[in-house]
Amino acid sequence: MATEALRLKDVRIGYGNVEVVYGVDISVGRGQLVYLMGRNGVGKTTTLKCIMGLIKPISGSIRHEGTEIAGKPSYELARMGLGFVPDNRRIFPFLTVRQNLEIFAENPHGASGWTLEKVWELFPILKKRESIMAGTLSGGEQEMLAVARALMRNPRTLLLDEPFEGLAPLVIGNLAEIFFQIKGSVSILLVEQNEKHSIRIADRCYRMERGRIESEYSPVKAGHDAEDEPIIGKPSNRNTWEI
Numbered sequence: 001m002a003t004e005a006l007r008l009k010d011v012r013i014g015y016g017n018v019e020v021v022y023g024v025d026i027s028v029g030r031g032q033l034v035y036l037m038g039r040n041g042v043g044k045t046t047t048l049k050c051i052m053g054l055i056k057p058i059s060g061s062i063r064h065e066g067t068e069i070a071g072k073p074s075y076e077l078a079r080m081g082l083g084f085v086p087d088n089r090r091i092f093p094f095l096t097v098r099q100n101l102e103i104f105a106e107n108p109h110g111a112s113g114w115t116l117e118k119v120w121e122l123f124p125i126l127k128k129r130e131s132i133m134a135g136t137l138s139g140g141e142q143e144m145l146a147v148a149r150a151l152m153r154n155p156r157t158l159l160l161d162e163p164f165e166g167l168a169p170l171v172i173g174n175l176a177e178i179f180f181q182i183k184g185s186v187s188i189l190l191v192e193q194n195e196k197h198s199i200r201i202a203d204r205c206y207r208m209e210r211g212r213i214e215s216e217y218s219p220v221k222a223g224h225d226a227e228d229e230p231i232i233g234k235p236s237n238r239n240t241w242e243i
Contacts, residue, residue: 004063005030005157005187006051011060011070013043013050019058021046021211026189028157030065033183035198036191038208044191045087047208048159051189052084053077064157083155083186087162089146093135097126100134100145104152113154122178123148140171147178157187164194176201 006028013021021043028034036044049055051062053074062070069077074084092100101116120127123144129137134145143163150158160179164172176197179188183201192198199205199219207215 003030004028005032005065006189007061007063008047008051009061009063011047011050011062012058013046013055014058015055019211021050023060024208024211024213026206026213028187028189029203030187031184032203033179033188033190033201035202035205036189036208037195037198037205040193042208043211044208045161048084048161048189048191052082052159078153078155081154081156083150083153083158085146085150085158085160085163087165089142091134091137091142091145091149093133095134096131097134097137097145098130100149101126101152104149106152106154114151116152119148119151122151122181140167140175143167143171143175144178147175151182151186155186157189160188160190160192162192163190164192164197172197 004027006026008024008026011021011024012019013024024043024047026034026036026047036047038044046055050057051069053069053072053076056071060070061068064077064080064082067080069080069082072080092103095103098116101119105116106113125141126144126148129141134142137145147160147163163175163179167175172194179190180201182188183203190198190202202219204216204218206213
């Protein structure tokens with residue numbers, strides 16, 4: 001297995017006196033995309049929030065690149081290379097697209113890491129929209145902006161919570177292609193209901209049921225669709241994001 005970027009061991013999480021996640025074990029190899037699947041309400045988002053320091057675990061170990069991080073505040077984890085894209089995106093609607101990115105930039109004019117130029121290259125539609133208010137973007141464009149904004153912090157590990165929710169199938173396909181392209185340079189833990197698009201880009205999958213990890217497996221044909229034709233890595237017209 002690749003060197004671990006993220007490792008959860010026997011993590012238990014609760015709200016008040018109610019325990020909702022029971023002894024979860026998850027491993028994300030460095031540069032891998034790991035998919036955490038399961039129905040709504042089984043504890044997936046709670047697990048992501050706990051990793052990111054928004055909820056303190058009851059017990060267990062959470063290690064990022066070998067360093068114990070359980071219980072640390074989220075701002076400290078962000079400085080340690082963890083990025084989080086929540087399911088409600090939380091962009092700043094009354095700032096422009098460019099302003100949303102610049103205020104998160106670790107080094108907006110630097111020669112290394114994620115810069116505006118690299119973001120424009122990955123999301124060309126955002127370049128076209130850079131001067132408009134972020135609140136006027138379509139749902140797919142807002143999701144792109146949320147992902148791009150997280151990348152501007154130069155995370156080494158990225159947590160994605162339901163990035164495909166409410167988006168058109170064509171937009172989902174394009175966003176899945178983006179995740180496929182950036183994994184390797186960043187480790188990704190993906191929580192998502194859309195299994196078709198998630199499984200095909202994942203290196204490994206975990207299924208959560210009732211707050212527990214019930215199974216773990218590696219996709220047999222990651223990067224293929226149901227008709228066994230490769231769909232990741234094909235040339236695509238990013239303007240389809242405008243749909």
